[in-house]
Amino acid sequence: MTIQQPIASTTEDLMANAIRALAMDAVQAANSGHPGAPMGMADVATVLFNRFMTLDPKHDTWPDRDRFVMSAGHGSMLVYAINHLLGYDDMPMEQLKRFRELGSRTAGHPEYGHAKGIETTTGPLGQGISTAVGMALAERMMNARFGEDLVDHFTYVIAGDGCLMEGISHEAIDLAGHLKLSRLIVLWDDNGITIDGGTELSTSTDQRARFAAAGWHVQAVDGHDKEAVAAAIETARVNDRPSMIACKTVIGFGAPNKQGSHDVHGAPLGEEEIAAAREALGWGWPPFEIPDQVRDGWRAVAARGVEARADWAKRLATSPKAEAFRAAHGAVDAKALDAAICAYKHRLSEDRPKVATRKASEMALEIVNGTLPNTVGGSADLTGSNNTKTKGQTPVKPGDYTGSYIHYGIREHGMAAAMNGIALHGGMKPYGGTFLAFADYCRPAMRLSSLMGVPVVYVMTHDSIGLGEDGPTHQPVETIASLRAMPNHLVFRPADAVETAEAWQIAMTQEATPSTLALSRQGLPTLRTRHTEANLTARGAYLLRDPGARDVTLIATGSEVEIAMAAADLLEADGIKAAVVSAPCFELFAQQGPEYRAEVLGTAPRIGIEAAIRQGWDLFLRPEDDFVGMTGFGASAPAPDLYRHFGITAEAVAGLAKDMK
Amino acid sequence: MTIQQPIASTTEDLMANAIRALAMDAVQAANSGHPGAPMGMADVATVLFNRFMTLDPKHDTWPDRDRFVMSAGHGSMLVYAINHLLGYDDMPMEQLKRFRELGSRTAGHPEYGHAKGIETTTGPLGQGISTAVGMALAERMMNARFGEDLVDHFTYVIAGDGCLMEGISHEAIDLAGHLKLSRLIVLWDDNGITIDGGTELSTSTDQRARFAAAGWHVQAVDGHDKEAVAAAIETARVNDRPSMIACKTVIGFGAPNKQGSHDVHGAPLGEEEIAAAREALGWGWPPFEIPDQVRDGWRAVAARGVEARADWAKRLATSPKAEAFRAAHGAVDAKALDAAICAYKHRLSEDRPKVATRKASEMALEIVNGTLPNTVGGSADLTGSNNTKTKGQTPVKPGDYTGSYIHYGIREHGMAAAMNGIALHGGMKPYGGTFLAFADYCRPAMRLSSLMGVPVVYVMTHDSIGLGEDGPTHQPVETIASLRAMPNHLVFRPADAVETAEAWQIAMTQEATPSTLALSRQGLPTLRTRHTEANLTARGAYLLRDPGARDVTLIATGSEVEIAMAAADLLEADGIKAAVVSAPCFELFAQQGPEYRAEVLGTAPRIGIEAAIRQGWDLFLRPEDDFVGMTGFGASAPAPDLYRHFGITAEAVAGLAKDMK
Numbered sequence A, B: 001m002t003i004q005q006p007i008a009s010t011t012e013d014l015m016a017n018a019i020r021a022l023a024m025d026a027v028q029a030a031n032s033g034h035p036g037a038p039m040g041m042a043d044v045a046t047v048l049f050n051r052f053m054t055l056d057p058k059h060d061t062w063p064d065r066d067r068f069v070m071s072a073g074h075g076s077m078l079v080y081a082i083n084h085l086l087g088y089d090d091m092p093m094e095q096l097k098r099f100r101e102l103g104s105r106t107a108g109h110p111e112y113g114h115a116k117g118i119e120t121t122t123g124p125l126g127q128g129i130s131t132a133v134g135m136a137l138a139e140r141m142m143n144a145r146f147g148e149d150l151v152d153h154f155t156y157v158i159a160g161d162g163c164l165m166e167g168i169s170h171e172a173i174d175l176a177g178h179l180k181l182s183r184l185i186v187l188w189d190d191n192g193i194t195i196d197g198g199t200e201l202s203t204s205t206d207q208r209a210r211f212a213a214a215g216w217h218v219q220a221v222d223g224h225d226k227e228a229v230a231a232a233i234e235t236a237r238v239n240d241r242p243s244m245i246a247c248k249t250v251i252g253f254g255a256p257n258k259q260g261s262h263d264v265h266g267a268p269l270g271e272e273e274i275a276a277a278r279e280a281l282g283w284g285w286p287p288f289e290i291p292d293q294v295r296d297g298w299r300a301v302a303a304r305g306v307e308a309r310a311d312w313a314k315r316l317a318t319s320p321k322a323e324a325f326r327a328a329h330g331a332v333d334a335k336a337l338d339a340a341i342c343a344y345k346h347r348l349s350e351d352r353p354k355v356a357t358r359k360a361s362e363m364a365l366e367i368v369n370g371t372l373p374n375t376v377g378g379s380a381d382l383t384g385s386n387n388t389k390t391k392g393q394t395p396v397k398p399g400d401y402t403g404s405y406i407h408y409g410i411r412e413h414g415m416a417a418a419m420n421g422i423a424l425h426g427g428m429k430p431y432g433g434t435f436l437a438f439a440d441y442c443r444p445a446m447r448l449s450s451l452m453g454v455p456v457v458y459v460m461t462h463d464s465i466g467l468g469e470d471g472p473t474h475q476p477v478e479t480i481a482s483l484r485a486m487p488n489h490l491v492f493r494p495a496d497a498v499e500t501a502e503a504w505q506i507a508m509t510q511e512a513t514p515s516t517l518a519l520s521r522q523g524l525p526t527l528r529t530r531h532t533e534a535n536l537t538a539r540g541a542y543l544l545r546d547p548g549a550r551d552v553t554l555i556a557t558g559s560e561v562e563i564a565m566a567a568a569d570l571l572e573a574d575g576i577k578a579a580v581v582s583a584p585c586f587e588l589f590a591q592q593g594p595e596y597r598a599e600v601l602g603t604a605p606r607i608g609i610e611a612a613i614r615q616g617w618d619l620f621l622r623p624e625d626d627f628v629g630m631t632g633f634g635a636s637a638p639a640p641d642l643y644r645h646f647g648i649t650a651e652a653v654a655g656l657a658k659d660m661k
Helices: A011-030 A038-040 A042-052 A073-086 A093-097 A127-146 A161-165 A165-178 A208-215 A227-240 A271-281 A292-318 A320-328 A334-351 A359-370 A412-426 A434-452 A477-485 A497-510 A559-571 A584-592 A594-601 A639-645 A650-660 B011-030 B036-040 B044-050 B075-086 B092-096 B125-148 B161-165 B167-178 B207-214 B226-239 B271-281 B290-316 B322-329 B334-353 B357-371 B412-425 B436-452 B479-484 B496-509 B560-573 B586-590 B594-601 B641-645 B649-658
Strands: A067-070 A156-157 A184-190 A217-222 A243-248 A375-379 A406-409 A429-435 A457-461 A491-492 A515-519 A542-545 A552-556 A576-582 A607-611 A626-628 B068-069 B155-159 B184-190 B217-224 B243-248 B377-380 B404-407 B427-436 B458-460 B490-492 B515-519 B540-547 B554-557 B576-584 B606-609 B627-628
Touching: A011 A038, A011 A042, A011 A073, A011 A093, A011 A227, A011 A271, A011 A292, A038 A042, A038 A073, A042 A073, A042 A156, A042 A184, A042 A227, A067 A073, A067 A127, A073 A292, A073 A412, A093 A217, A127 A156, A127 A165, A127 A184, A127 A320, A127 A412, A127 A434, A161 A184, A165 A208, A184 A584, A184 B436, A208 A217, A208 B207, A217 A227, A217 B458, A227 A243, A292 A320, A292 B322, A320 B184, A334 A359, A334 A497, A359 A375, A359 A457, A359 A497, A359 A515, A359 B404, A375 A542, A375 B092, A375 B496, A375 B627, A406 B207, A412 A429, A412 A434, A429 A434, A434 A457, A434 A477, A434 A515, A457 A497, A457 A552, A477 A491, A477 A515, A477 A639, A477 B479, A491 A497, A491 A584, A542 A559, A542 A594, A552 A559, A559 A576, A559 A607, A584 B011, A626 A639, A626 A650, A626 B243, B011 B036, B011 B044, B011 B075, B011 B092, B011 B226, B011 B271, B011 B290, B036 B044, B036 B075, B044 B075, B044 B184, B044 B226, B044 B290, B068 B075, B068 B125, B075 B092, B075 B290, B125 B155, B125 B161, B125 B167, B125 B184, B125 B322, B125 B412, B125 B436, B161 B167, B161 B184, B167 B412, B184 B226, B207 B217, B207 B243, B226 B243, B226 B334, B290 B322, B334 B357, B334 B496, B357 B377, B357 B458, B357 B496, B357 B515, B377 B412, B412 B427, B427 B436, B436 B458, B436 B479, B436 B515, B458 B496, B479 B490, B479 B515, B490 B496, B490 B586, B496 B515, B540 B594, B554 B560, B554 B649, B560 B576, B560 B606, B560 B649, B606 B649, B627 B649
Parallel strands: A067 A156, A156 A184, A184 A243, A217 A243, A375 A406, A375 A429, A429 A457, A457 A515, A491 A515, A552 A576, A552 A607, A607 A626, B068 B155, B155 B184, B184 B243, B217 B243, B377 B404, B377 B427, B427 B458, B458 B515, B490 B515, B554 B576, B554 B606, B606 B627
Antiparallel strands: A542 A576, B540 B576
């Protein structure tokens, strides 16, 4: 394959070739990485940034900046090269030379929080484009609230074949098309190459027809024809639908002997090919050297953004909505929330409702949504089951973004990624629901919530065999353990309405940690009948029933705390003193000091009780202790029958306790 | 909304209404379940079975039967009603009366293995249609091997809006369209209703255009017009592409006051509405009573299948391929595999290669694929990284199914579901690869492998921070724990080429348990230098280095066993006797007797070593023991730097051991 364009002549050509040179040189220096995508998409990215992107490297979190998401995250060097050239102060050339080294900001894939100007972590394919849908949705919702003076920007995505083959892309594309997210523009790196070889090995999909079927505006261009790319972006910007621009590109464009083949995707080009590429591109400068003309070109992009941001700041200063806008982007009003939750808990301790914790979650959400103005609820088509919609909430609709509730459709994974995007965009706090068993469908996006430290809240109801007749496909037995395994993720399994309210309070005030609330389908009594101002759930586990000197300690979570309390009653009748520990959040208990933990757990024999597998319970249990729970999948039957069948009963617990004593 | 057809008059109309009556009566009796889909799709299903399906209820595993997959698994009563009416001997009326009761065969969702004629477990949306793609692919592959005399059948799917909104459906549809799986026919229950309300709440996708974009043949019919449905199926059967028939239906058809609304989706109709439905449908019989005319109609379907199977049996009896065909459907030749693996292990003990276990996996696969004639390999576009393709394997291509390797594309979830389908179809043993971190993408389908007991093999390479520069998005730290949490799933993490071969041997001889092989990217020395005929990996964990009386026991898996061995050397130099336990499979170790476990673990202080989180290690470790591993996400850097950075080194282990002693 031969180079398809003349030797670089314009500044814009040189700006693109600067990306290519930095990408191939950094990958070579690291002896690891992906030169193919940055070199192939350098022209498209240069046109996008040079002619359209509005950003200010000195104010990288400016709310009204355009968002750029490199969904094909393996092409991270494209991002780092651009951010260096734009002049982000944390991306000096030295960082590019240290690509993929320990402690550098230039990680193998773009990592949110590692360097400025990285809007989201990408690498797991399909996540970037799906997260961008959340960003574009948040933009429209914030626009509806604050007007175009304060919120009026675009979300641009570079996506590869991998992103478009992943299932999550279907959920994201459908949701964006349905909601008419007109500020979302996806540039598809249509290079016809995957790792195994040509795309014809595994796909025959007409991507343009596919996007059109989902309600998108679709164009196709030669991705190395800068004027064509510019014209297409121009057209996309004024269309009232989300836009996909198929950019026909040559992967590794510029490497004369390797371009257009999968060999250029994920390995250094080698010194010889790099020299040949330099010649073919007419790039005469040594590695990591950028001529002034090119640097000036890129700095002009930044200068345009600086001006735009200054104008915006003036508008904000005089806006009647300035205070509300700033508040939306600041920390949650923890004081107000604490006061509201405290008052609510006090009422609960008197009312003592017997409700499922999914219902208790709705009750707590009434407080949360009534106190915090910028929550965004939703469910993956289980609104009435997840109880995620509170009284005041109206749904977001195509073209009408004033609502604060999202019908995500039967798209758990897309919902999770969109919530990441909403949270990353800023200004709103998303939560969304599905059945706990279907956390598996969300898991890759939940992992990114944790890795990025995005405080999304997952409302996962029907959290055990207690859901009954729907059977083992719907009954999580290993799901709680699998979520507790995830670093930087709070898993709450509240026992009653009080703990549910406390869990919501903690989840909504997290700044860098996502939460999952595992909630029951079945009704549960209020066990915390004595009101405390303190949020006891914040300790992770606490003594719910303290008999003083104890013969046995029963430790339970969620719906099984009721069973533990009943077992303690049975034991008491037999003269055995049982303490009951409610353990709504393992992660928070693990953070407590040794004294507190020792005080709660005591030295007596222990029994853990959870309608799930034992894995992870060694936080509480020693080898000599016992566990009442599940050892395999559940079954389809009414919940009480299942609890009896699997031996998760107060009688079984009491029997064990007697044997242990 | 009024009933759109006249009172039932033909036998076929009555056959359809029998499904409706049984569905609404069983759901009412259970006071739980989903009448909407069975009532809405009763006409389509009746036409499908009455005029097309070939099956023999007395030989429910007859290999050349047509497959029927109820992807909208909540409509399970449609399946149970039909299977009862067809005369499956394990589905007497009593089972329908016990719908959703403990111990009945009529679980809330169709569960593979619970009753005859259930081809796969469904309920988690999108899984059925995606599993069916694997079945339809297996049919074509078996047809290519054994000819149309022995293999020539269809796979029919009923899918709902939920199935088509799920991301996995995109992967499945694209793969099926690409491979031109002409024997796959999807009947879409286009009823415009989801749980939250009308589909217009969350989707605007033109499904017909979408399927066409993926290379499908598409038709649309009134799903209550039986002749139209029949004509469409007829047309679909002779098309050379997979077919989607959009069947416009009224959910809950027949319930005069509730049909066409989401109220009829997932709750009993109530006695009053059921009475009204009986009148509207002209169905005069009491609950659970079927008139002879109707029963005869359904039994005629079965009779047609009995005849077809008898003809097929005659063809098989005289086929020169009969022996091979029977062998393909029988158990693996465990003896031959054992001999081949033993001979290979013997060579390894002499050659002692230093290879990554992903490479060792390829070497073992050369033996496996050379010994077992019916393995089917594949990868989600990481063939060269997963090392899943052996020398003799050629890829399956559109229209050419002679190969035994599948380029699944960047579709981990679709791959996993397709492998379930291939295994369920029978005749072939599938394995497929991706990076271990992306097990999360496969997880809902992996869970079904485990729940159904389908012995699929997942080849998951790049199994720790040892993958290096790609960074935390690609580094599984919690993934191994999350897979060990899954019931009925063997997770192998072999330490060297010998254990890798042993793991493959165990995985390939499983009959009802899927396996995951977690394999290193980085090179590892052969540690099992003394040849044993016995498969030591089958014990789950064993003493790799036994110093006799020991001061400390080091327990490690996979790439960290090398570190444990090096630590033992360091300790030996200081006069401390360290035993090293290699623990390639926790699940198998948990199955060993207490004597063996005590012998392996000893009583000395223990240190667990795994470049992953500790969760699950209480199988080996007591509270006083120690663990060297990860506590959070990884980072992007060369692997040796990461091991040092996170303190997973022989020096660190030896230091800890000295402190413990």
